[in-house]
Amino acid sequence: MEREGSFWLPPQSSTTAHEIDALFYFIIIVSVIIQIGVTYYMVKYAWKYRRRSHADRPVDVHPNKWLEISWVVIPSLLVFVVFFWGFKAFVSAGIAPDNAYQIHVTGKKWLWEFEYPNGTTSVEDLYVPVGEPIELIMTSTDVLHSFFVPEFRVKHDAIPNRYTTVWFEVKEEGTYQVLCTEYCGTAHSEMYAYVHAVDRGTFNEWLRTGGGNDNLPLNELGASLYDKAGCQTCHSVDGVSGTGPTWQGLWQAARPGSEEGVADANYIRTSIVNPNAYITEGYEGIMPAYPNLTDRDINGLIAYIREINGDWTAADSAAAAAPADSLAAPADSLATPDAEPAE
Numbered sequence: 001m002e003r004e005g006s007f008w009l010p011p012q013s014s015t016t017a018h019e020i021d022a023l024f025y026f027i028i029i030v031s032v033i034i035q036i037g038v039t040y041y042m043v044k045y046a047w048k049y050r051r052r053s054h055a056d057r058p059v060d061v062h063p064n065k066w067l068e069i070s071w072v073v074i075p076s077l078l079v080f081v082v083f084f085w086g087f088k089a090f091v092s093a094g095i096a097p098d099n100a101y102q103i104h105v106t107g108k109k110w111l112w113e114f115e116y117p118n119g120t121t122s123v124e125d126l127y128v129p130v131g132e133p134i135e136l137i138m139t140s141t142d143v144l145h146s147f148f149v150p151e152f153r154v155k156h157d158a159i160p161n162r163y164t165t166v167w168f169e170v171k172e173e174g175t176y177q178v179l180c181t182e183y184c185g186t187a188h189s190e191m192y193a194y195v196h197a198v199d200r201g202t203f204n205e206w207l208r209t210g211g212g213n214d215n216l217p218l219n220e221l222g223a224s225l226y227d228k229a230g231c232q233t234c235h236s237v238d239g240v241s242g243t244g245p246t247w248q249g250l251w252q253a254a255r256p257g258s259e260e261g262v263a264d265a266n267y268i269r270t271s272i273v274n275p276n277a278y279i280t281e282g283y284e285g286i287m288p289a290y291p292n293l294t295d296r297d298i299n300g301l302i303a304y305i306r307e308i309n310g311d312w313t314a315a316d317s318a319a320a321a322a323p324a325d326s327l328a329a330p331a332d333s334l335a336t337p338d339a340e341p342a343e
């Protein structure tokens with residue numbers, strides 16, 4: 001899909017982008033014209049009246065009344081134009097149309113979480129219907145974040161203990177990058193998300209299935225959640241230490257001080273549900289809670305951690321694919337005593 005931006009700016013992919021851009025260009029062009037004029041006369045007279053010039057020194061003159069008036073009135077008018085134009089764009093960007101579709105957005109270190117009116121949630125992937133006004137009701141669980149979609153010309157802070165709103169209407173289907181533009185700590189620069197603008201039918205289908213993880217085997221569900229729920233921001237699976245401990249070698253590793261003593265299923269479950277229950281030595285207790293993960297999601301993450309540590313077999317996948325009641329088994333059923341001892 002080709003979306004053409006200009007030399008200066010990304011494509012205008014929302015219905016309000018052109019107004020912001022027009023104001024931007026107006027300010028740039030006026031500034032450049034004034035800059036060229038001022039610089040021209042400054043250089044010209046600096047040369048003409050340099051100390052050793054033989055040019056006549058000017059005699060005292062009475063100020064030119066119209067010149068004086070013009071350089072007061074014209075810049076003042078320009079400033080008023082910029083103010084009212086900017087104010088109008090600011091207000092229209094801040095007040096959503098009455099029929100806007102509302103989605104809650106939560107910024108947390110370091111991911112974006114989205115909650116739709118029917119209870120469906122997603123992390124780092126915001127699905128919206130194309131051609132309809134979307135209002136985002138934003139907040140943060142920890143520090144200031146800022147939700148920025150360059151192609152929509154939409155940027156607004158997400159503030160803890162407070163709601164802020166912003167809206168947009170996407171003009172064409174596609175995927176658009178979301179950035180965090182408020183420095184919020186270690187993984188600020190990785191706090192990405194994507195807006196997926198799709199047609200109404202696709203959107204309804206996506207909403208109904210909640211992103212469509214229902215039928216995945218547990219280990220694949222976990223692998224998908226590792227990206228979608230934002231775990232990968234802090235936890236690597238290749239042994240590299242991030243903001244949080246790597247998951248490589250985690251399964252059944254010694255965890256002195258915890259109730260379980262080792263990183264078994266109960267330990268991992270507790271660490272997801274109540275992240276500050278145990279803090280691994282050498283790390284800070286900065287992980288947010290994930291109240292939107294279901295039991296099955298947590299089972300999936302445990303399965304994925306087992307898988308990357310070589311403790312997940314095809315038989316486990318088959319068992320996980322068995323009837324629904326076995327999927328709903330409590331997490332501790334995975335903490336089987338026959339699990340491999342820690343190395």
Ligand code: CUA
Pocket residue numbers: 107110144145146180181182183184185188189191
């Ligand atoms: Cu969140 Cu920067």
